[in-house]
Amino acid sequence: MRSELLTWYHRSRRDLPWRHTSDPYAIWVSEIMLQQTRVAVVIDRYTAFLQSFPTIQSLAEAGEQDVLALWSGLGYYRRARMLHKAAKAIVSDYNGQMPTTAARLRELPGIGSYTAAAIASIAHSEPVAVVDGNVERVLSRIQGWHSHDTVSEAAVRRKVDDFAQALVDPRHPGDYNQAIMELGATVCTPRNPQCLVCPWASECRTLGEHRTPKRAAMKTGEIVYALVLRESSSGTEIVLEQRAATNSVMPGLWELPVLKPAQKPEHEPMLTVRHAIMQVNYTVHVHALDAQDLPEPSLERRWMSAEQASSIALTGLARKILTKAGLIRTSRNAAVIAPSPVLEVL
Ligand code: SF4
Numbered sequence: 001m002r003s004e005l006l007t008w009y010h011r012s013r014r015d016l017p018w019r020h021t022s023d024p025y026a027i028w029v030s031e032i033m034l035q036q037t038r039v040a041v042v043i044d045r046y047t048a049f050l051q052s053f054p055t056i057q058s059l060a061e062a063g064e065q066d067v068l069a070l071w072s073g074l075g076y077y078r079r080a081r082m083l084h085k086a087a088k089a090i091v092s093d094y095n096g097q098m099p100t101t102a103a104r105l106r107e108l109p110g111i112g113s114y115t116a117a118a119i120a121s122i123a124h125s126e127p128v129a130v131v132d133g134n135v136e137r138v139l140s141r142i143q144g145w146h147s148h149d150t151v152s153e154a155a156v157r158r159k160v161d162d163f164a165q166a167l168v169d170p171r172h173p174g175d176y177n178q179a180i181m182e183l184g185a186t187v188c189t190p191r192n193p194q195c196l197v198c199p200w201a202s203e204c205r206t207l208g209e210h211r212t213p214k215r216a217a218m219k220t221g222e223i224v225y226a227l228v229l230r231e232s233s234s235g236t237e238i239v240l241e242q243r244a245a246t247n248s249v250m251p252g253l254w255e256l257p258v259l260k261p262a263q264k265p266e267h268e269p270m271l272t273v274r275h276a277i278m279q280v281n282y283t284v285h286v287h288a289l290d291a292q293d294l295p296e297p298s299l300e301r302r303w304m305s306a307e308q309a310s311s312i313a314l315t316g317l318a319r320k321i322l323t324k325a326g327l328i329r330t331s332r333n334a335a336v337i338a339p340s341p342v343l344e345v346l
Contacts, residue, residue, distance in 0.1 A: 002169045008199035009179030024123035059087040068313030075316045082110025102128045122174035129164035130177045134184025144205035219280045225256040226289040242300040255318040
Protein backbone atom coordinates (compact mmCIF):
# COMPACT_ATOMS: atom_id res chain seq x y z
CA MET A 1 0.00 0.00 0.00
CA ARG A 2 2.88 2.39 0.78
CA SER A 3 4.54 2.04 -2.58
CA GLU A 4 1.19 2.29 -4.43
CA LEU A 5 0.44 5.52 -2.61
CA LEU A 6 3.91 7.02 -3.05
CA THR A 7 4.01 6.19 -6.77
CA TRP A 8 0.64 7.87 -7.22
CA TYR A 9 1.77 10.88 -5.16
CA HIS A 10 4.97 11.47 -7.12
CA ARG A 11 2.94 11.36 -10.34
CA SER A 12 -0.13 13.34 -9.27
CA ARG A 13 0.72 15.77 -6.47
CA ARG A 14 -0.12 19.43 -6.78
CA ASP A 15 2.82 21.83 -6.97
CA LEU A 16 2.40 23.82 -3.75
CA PRO A 17 4.93 26.31 -2.35
CA TRP A 18 5.43 24.50 0.97
CA ARG A 19 6.40 21.33 -0.89
CA HIS A 20 9.66 23.00 -1.97
CA THR A 21 11.07 23.38 1.52
CA SER A 22 12.32 21.27 4.40
CA ASP A 23 12.49 24.29 6.74
CA PRO A 24 10.46 23.22 9.81
CA TYR A 25 9.34 26.81 10.44
CA ALA A 26 7.92 27.19 6.91
CA ILE A 27 6.24 23.78 7.16
CA TRP A 28 4.76 24.77 10.52
CA VAL A 29 3.34 28.01 9.07
CA SER A 30 1.80 26.14 6.14
CA GLU A 31 0.25 23.45 8.35
CA ILE A 32 -1.32 26.01 10.68
CA MET A 33 -2.68 28.05 7.76
CA LEU A 34 -4.09 24.94 6.06
CA GLN A 35 -6.22 24.02 9.06
CA GLN A 36 -9.82 24.82 8.09
CA THR A 37 -8.72 26.97 5.14
CA ARG A 38 -8.70 26.11 1.44
CA VAL A 39 -5.35 25.59 -0.30
CA ALA A 40 -6.08 28.30 -2.91
CA VAL A 41 -6.56 30.89 -0.15
CA VAL A 42 -3.46 29.78 1.74
CA ILE A 43 -1.03 29.97 -1.20
CA ASP A 44 -0.90 33.80 -1.37
CA ARG A 45 -0.97 34.33 2.37
CA TYR A 46 1.76 31.77 3.01
CA THR A 47 4.17 33.50 0.64
CA ALA A 48 3.33 36.96 2.00
CA PHE A 49 3.65 35.81 5.60
CA LEU A 50 7.09 34.29 5.05
CA GLN A 51 8.26 37.36 3.16
CA SER A 52 7.35 39.52 6.16
CA PHE A 53 8.45 37.01 8.83
CA PRO A 54 11.12 34.80 7.22
CA THR A 55 12.38 33.35 10.50
CA ILE A 56 11.06 32.34 13.89
CA GLN A 57 13.01 35.25 15.39
CA SER A 58 11.37 37.80 13.08
CA LEU A 59 7.93 36.43 13.94
CA ALA A 60 8.68 36.46 17.66
CA GLU A 61 9.77 40.11 17.50
CA ALA A 62 6.71 41.26 15.48
CA GLY A 63 3.79 43.14 17.02
CA GLU A 64 0.55 41.20 17.34
CA GLN A 65 -1.39 43.57 15.08
CA ASP A 66 1.20 43.11 12.32
CA VAL A 67 0.90 39.32 12.62
CA LEU A 68 -2.90 39.50 12.55
CA ALA A 69 -2.79 41.83 9.53
CA LEU A 70 -0.84 39.21 7.58
CA TRP A 71 -3.39 36.61 8.68
CA SER A 72 -6.31 38.66 7.46
CA GLY A 73 -8.59 36.66 5.18
CA LEU A 74 -7.53 33.29 6.57
CA GLY A 75 -9.96 33.48 9.50
CA TYR A 76 -9.68 31.65 12.81
CA TYR A 77 -7.27 34.25 14.17
CA ARG A 78 -6.57 32.23 17.26
CA ARG A 79 -4.23 30.18 15.08
CA ALA A 80 -2.15 33.30 14.32
CA ARG A 81 -2.03 34.29 17.98
CA MET A 82 -0.87 30.81 19.00
CA LEU A 83 1.74 30.73 16.22
CA HIS A 84 3.06 34.07 17.45
CA LYS A 85 3.03 32.90 21.07
CA ALA A 86 4.86 29.69 20.18
CA ALA A 87 7.50 31.62 18.21
CA LYS A 88 8.13 33.76 21.29
CA ALA A 89 8.37 30.61 23.44
CA ILE A 90 10.90 29.06 21.05
CA VAL A 91 13.07 32.19 21.25
CA SER A 92 12.80 32.55 25.04
CA ASP A 93 12.70 28.91 26.19
CA TYR A 94 14.37 26.91 23.41
CA ASN A 95 17.27 29.21 22.52
CA GLY A 96 15.57 30.02 19.20
CA GLN A 97 15.72 26.39 18.03
CA MET A 98 12.48 24.64 17.16
CA PRO A 99 12.14 21.19 18.79
CA THR A 100 12.68 18.37 16.31
CA THR A 101 10.49 15.53 17.63
CA ALA A 102 6.71 15.30 17.55
CA ALA A 103 6.57 14.78 21.32
CA ARG A 104 8.57 17.96 22.05
CA LEU A 105 6.73 19.99 19.40
CA ARG A 106 3.44 19.20 21.12
CA GLU A 107 4.67 21.11 24.18
CA LEU A 108 4.40 24.37 22.21
CA PRO A 109 1.20 26.46 22.24
CA GLY A 110 -1.15 25.70 19.34
CA ILE A 111 0.71 22.58 18.16
CA GLY A 112 -1.41 19.47 18.50
CA SER A 113 -0.73 15.87 17.46
CA TYR A 114 -1.51 16.48 13.80
CA THR A 115 0.74 19.53 13.35
CA ALA A 116 3.55 18.00 15.41
CA ALA A 117 3.47 14.83 13.29
CA ALA A 118 3.43 16.82 10.05
CA ILE A 119 6.45 18.95 11.02
CA ALA A 120 8.46 16.08 12.54
CA SER A 121 7.85 13.72 9.61
CA ILE A 122 8.32 16.22 6.77
CA ALA A 123 11.25 18.21 8.20
CA HIS A 124 12.99 15.54 10.29
CA SER A 125 11.81 12.18 8.81
CA GLU A 126 10.33 10.95 12.08
CA PRO A 127 8.01 8.02 11.27
CA VAL A 128 4.93 9.34 12.99
CA ALA A 129 1.54 9.33 11.25
CA VAL A 130 -0.62 12.40 10.65
CA VAL A 131 -4.33 11.89 11.23
CA ASP A 132 -6.67 14.72 10.29
CA GLY A 133 -10.22 14.57 8.95
CA ASN A 134 -9.00 13.69 5.45
CA VAL A 135 -6.80 10.83 6.63
CA GLU A 136 -9.51 9.53 8.94
CA ARG A 137 -11.99 9.45 6.08
CA VAL A 138 -9.61 7.61 3.72
CA LEU A 139 -8.63 4.96 6.26
CA SER A 140 -12.21 4.46 7.49
CA ARG A 141 -13.36 3.89 3.93
CA ILE A 142 -10.49 1.49 3.23
CA GLN A 143 -11.51 -0.61 6.24
CA GLY A 144 -15.27 -0.01 6.06
CA TRP A 145 -15.27 1.40 9.60
CA HIS A 146 -18.00 3.76 10.71
CA SER A 147 -19.50 4.74 14.03
CA HIS A 148 -22.98 3.44 14.79
CA ASP A 149 -25.19 2.59 17.75
CA THR A 150 -22.71 0.18 19.32
CA VAL A 151 -19.40 1.66 18.15
CA SER A 152 -18.59 5.22 19.17
CA GLU A 153 -16.76 7.81 17.09
CA ALA A 154 -13.93 7.71 19.63
CA ALA A 155 -13.53 3.95 19.20
CA VAL A 156 -13.34 4.32 15.41
CA ARG A 157 -10.82 7.12 15.82
CA ARG A 158 -8.59 4.91 18.01
CA LYS A 159 -8.65 2.16 15.38
CA VAL A 160 -7.82 4.70 12.68
CA ASP A 161 -4.89 6.08 14.72
CA ASP A 162 -3.44 2.58 15.12
CA PHE A 163 -3.94 1.75 11.44
CA ALA A 164 -2.38 5.05 10.37
CA GLN A 165 0.68 4.45 12.53
CA ALA A 166 1.08 0.90 11.18
CA LEU A 167 0.91 2.18 7.59
CA VAL A 168 3.31 5.13 7.79
CA ASP A 169 6.41 4.53 5.69
CA PRO A 170 9.49 4.38 7.98
CA ARG A 171 11.82 5.34 5.12
CA HIS A 172 9.80 8.21 3.66
CA PRO A 173 7.40 9.32 6.41
CA GLY A 174 7.19 12.93 5.21
CA ASP A 175 6.27 12.02 1.63
CA TYR A 176 3.94 9.29 2.86
CA ASN A 177 2.07 11.67 5.17
CA GLN A 178 1.77 14.30 2.47
CA ALA A 179 0.60 11.63 0.06
CA ILE A 180 -2.25 10.36 2.22
CA MET A 181 -3.37 13.93 2.94
CA GLU A 182 -3.25 14.65 -0.80
CA LEU A 183 -5.31 11.52 -1.50
CA GLY A 184 -7.97 12.66 0.96
CA ALA A 185 -8.00 16.20 -0.42
CA THR A 186 -8.11 15.39 -4.13
CA VAL A 187 -9.36 11.80 -4.71
CA CYS A 188 -11.07 10.35 -1.63
CA THR A 189 -13.13 13.48 -1.13
CA PRO A 190 -16.15 13.67 1.22
CA ARG A 191 -18.60 13.61 -1.71
CA ASN A 192 -18.11 11.63 -4.93
CA PRO A 193 -14.71 10.04 -4.29
CA GLN A 194 -12.79 9.27 -7.49
CA CYS A 195 -12.32 5.55 -6.88
CA LEU A 196 -11.44 4.86 -10.52
CA VAL A 197 -8.15 6.77 -10.17
CA CYS A 198 -7.46 5.82 -6.54
CA PRO A 199 -4.17 3.96 -5.94
CA TRP A 200 -5.81 2.05 -3.08
CA ALA A 201 -8.97 0.97 -4.89
CA SER A 202 -7.91 -2.70 -4.84
CA GLU A 203 -7.64 -2.69 -1.02
CA CYS A 204 -10.73 -0.60 -0.34
CA ARG A 205 -13.77 -2.25 1.27
CA THR A 206 -16.25 0.51 0.54
CA LEU A 207 -15.21 1.88 -2.88
CA GLY A 208 -17.16 5.05 -2.32
CA GLU A 209 -18.97 7.14 0.26
CA HIS A 210 -19.85 5.28 3.41
CA ARG A 211 -22.06 6.01 6.35
CA THR A 212 -20.83 8.86 8.50
CA PRO A 213 -22.55 10.53 11.46
CA LYS A 214 -24.90 13.32 10.45
CA ARG A 215 -23.60 16.83 11.09
CA ALA A 216 -25.69 19.31 13.02
CA ALA A 217 -27.64 21.60 10.68
CA MET A 218 -26.26 25.13 10.29
CA LYS A 219 -28.14 27.87 12.13
CA THR A 220 -29.00 31.20 10.52
CA GLY A 221 -28.57 34.76 11.77
CA GLU A 222 -28.50 38.40 10.67
CA ILE A 223 -25.84 41.11 11.10
CA VAL A 224 -26.33 44.79 10.20
CA TYR A 225 -23.32 47.03 9.54
CA ALA A 226 -22.95 50.73 8.80
CA LEU A 227 -20.65 51.85 6.00
CA VAL A 228 -19.62 55.45 6.64
CA LEU A 229 -17.38 57.18 4.10
CA ARG A 230 -15.86 60.60 3.51
CA GLU A 231 -13.51 62.05 0.96
CA SER A 232 -10.23 63.61 2.07
CA SER A 233 -7.01 64.72 0.42
CA SER A 234 -5.69 61.15 0.77
CA GLY A 235 -8.77 59.63 -0.90
CA THR A 236 -11.79 57.80 0.49
CA GLU A 237 -11.83 57.20 4.23
CA ILE A 238 -13.89 54.60 6.10
CA VAL A 239 -15.08 54.40 9.71
CA LEU A 240 -13.88 51.21 11.39
CA GLU A 241 -14.19 49.90 14.92
CA GLN A 242 -11.84 47.63 16.84
CA ARG A 243 -13.34 44.64 18.64
CA ALA A 244 -12.62 44.58 22.34
CA ALA A 245 -9.48 42.74 23.47
CA THR A 246 -11.68 40.81 25.89
CA ASN A 247 -14.03 39.58 23.15
CA SER A 248 -13.88 35.79 22.91
CA VAL A 249 -14.38 35.93 19.13
CA MET A 250 -11.80 37.75 17.02
CA PRO A 251 -10.51 40.06 19.78
CA GLY A 252 -8.63 43.16 18.61
CA LEU A 253 -9.67 42.88 14.95
CA TRP A 254 -11.22 45.77 13.00
CA GLU A 255 -14.67 45.78 11.42
CA LEU A 256 -17.44 48.12 10.30
CA PRO A 257 -19.65 49.62 13.03
CA VAL A 258 -22.34 47.10 14.01
CA LEU A 259 -25.94 48.30 14.30
CA LYS A 260 -28.31 46.73 16.78
CA PRO A 261 -31.74 45.63 15.46
CA ALA A 262 -33.35 48.79 16.88
CA GLN A 263 -30.77 50.96 15.10
CA LYS A 264 -31.36 49.38 11.67
CA PRO A 265 -32.09 52.16 9.13
CA GLU A 266 -35.38 52.06 7.24
CA HIS A 267 -33.71 52.55 3.87
CA GLU A 268 -32.60 49.59 1.78
CA PRO A 269 -29.10 48.19 2.39
CA MET A 270 -26.49 49.13 -0.20
CA LEU A 271 -25.07 45.63 -0.03
CA THR A 272 -26.15 42.22 1.25
CA VAL A 273 -23.71 39.32 1.58
CA ARG A 274 -23.83 35.86 3.05
CA HIS A 275 -21.14 34.77 5.48
CA ALA A 276 -20.66 31.65 7.60
CA ILE A 277 -19.03 31.94 11.04
CA MET A 278 -18.60 28.71 13.00
CA GLN A 279 -21.92 26.86 12.62
CA VAL A 280 -24.03 29.91 11.67
CA ASN A 281 -24.94 31.18 8.19
CA TYR A 282 -25.39 34.94 8.44
CA THR A 283 -27.22 37.29 6.11
CA VAL A 284 -25.25 40.52 6.37
CA HIS A 285 -26.84 43.85 5.46
CA VAL A 286 -24.61 46.88 4.94
CA HIS A 287 -26.28 50.31 5.15
CA ALA A 288 -24.68 53.56 3.99
CA LEU A 289 -24.82 56.09 6.84
CA ASP A 290 -23.60 59.62 7.54
CA ALA A 291 -21.10 59.91 10.39
CA GLN A 292 -23.50 61.98 12.52
CA ASP A 293 -26.11 59.18 12.29
CA LEU A 294 -23.83 56.58 13.86
CA PRO A 295 -24.81 55.53 17.37
CA GLU A 296 -22.40 56.40 20.18
CA PRO A 297 -19.36 54.13 19.98
CA SER A 298 -18.77 51.62 22.73
CA LEU A 299 -15.54 50.54 21.04
CA GLU A 300 -12.41 52.14 19.60
CA ARG A 301 -13.64 53.89 16.42
CA ARG A 302 -11.48 55.59 13.76
CA TRP A 303 -11.40 57.01 10.26
CA MET A 304 -9.01 55.09 8.05
CA SER A 305 -7.97 55.52 4.45
CA ALA A 306 -8.74 52.58 2.18
CA GLU A 307 -5.01 51.85 2.00
CA GLN A 308 -4.69 51.75 5.78
CA ALA A 309 -7.79 49.57 6.04
CA SER A 310 -6.37 47.03 3.61
CA SER A 311 -3.19 46.59 5.65
CA ILE A 312 -4.59 46.16 9.17
CA ALA A 313 -6.10 43.10 10.85
CA LEU A 314 -9.66 43.20 9.50
CA THR A 315 -12.18 40.48 10.24
CA GLY A 316 -12.74 38.24 7.24
CA LEU A 317 -16.26 39.62 6.91
CA ALA A 318 -15.08 43.26 6.95
CA ARG A 319 -12.52 42.45 4.27
CA LYS A 320 -15.20 40.75 2.19
CA ILE A 321 -17.56 43.74 2.46
CA LEU A 322 -14.90 46.37 1.70
CA THR A 323 -13.68 44.31 -1.26
CA LYS A 324 -17.21 43.87 -2.61
CA ALA A 325 -17.84 47.60 -2.15
CA GLY A 326 -14.73 48.28 -4.26
CA LEU A 327 -12.95 50.11 -1.45
CA ILE A 328 -10.01 47.75 -1.00
CA ARG A 329 -8.40 45.17 -3.17
CA THR A 330 -8.09 41.54 -2.15
CA SER A 331 -5.39 40.70 0.38
CA ARG A 332 -3.00 39.53 -2.33
CA ASN A 333 -1.64 43.01 -1.75
CA ALA A 334 -1.24 42.58 1.97
CA ALA A 335 2.30 41.24 1.73
CA VAL A 336 3.85 44.48 2.90
CA ILE A 337 2.78 45.86 6.22
CA ALA A 338 2.05 49.56 5.96
CA PRO A 339 3.67 51.80 8.54
CA SER A 340 1.45 52.24 11.58
CA PRO A 341 -1.27 54.58 10.39
CA VAL A 342 -1.76 57.93 12.04
CA LEU A 343 -5.48 57.91 12.69
CA GLU A 344 -8.00 60.42 13.73
CA VAL A 345 -10.15 59.20 16.61
CA LEU A 346 -13.80 60.05 16.03
S1 SF4 B 1 -11.26 3.46 -3.44
FE1 SF4 B 1 -12.61 5.23 -3.28
S2 SF4 B 1 -13.43 5.19 -1.21
FE2 SF4 B 1 -11.72 3.78 -1.25
S3 SF4 B 1 -9.97 5.02 -0.55
FE3 SF4 B 1 -9.98 5.15 -2.77
S4 SF4 B 1 -11.21 6.97 -3.29
FE4 SF4 B 1 -11.58 6.44 -1.13
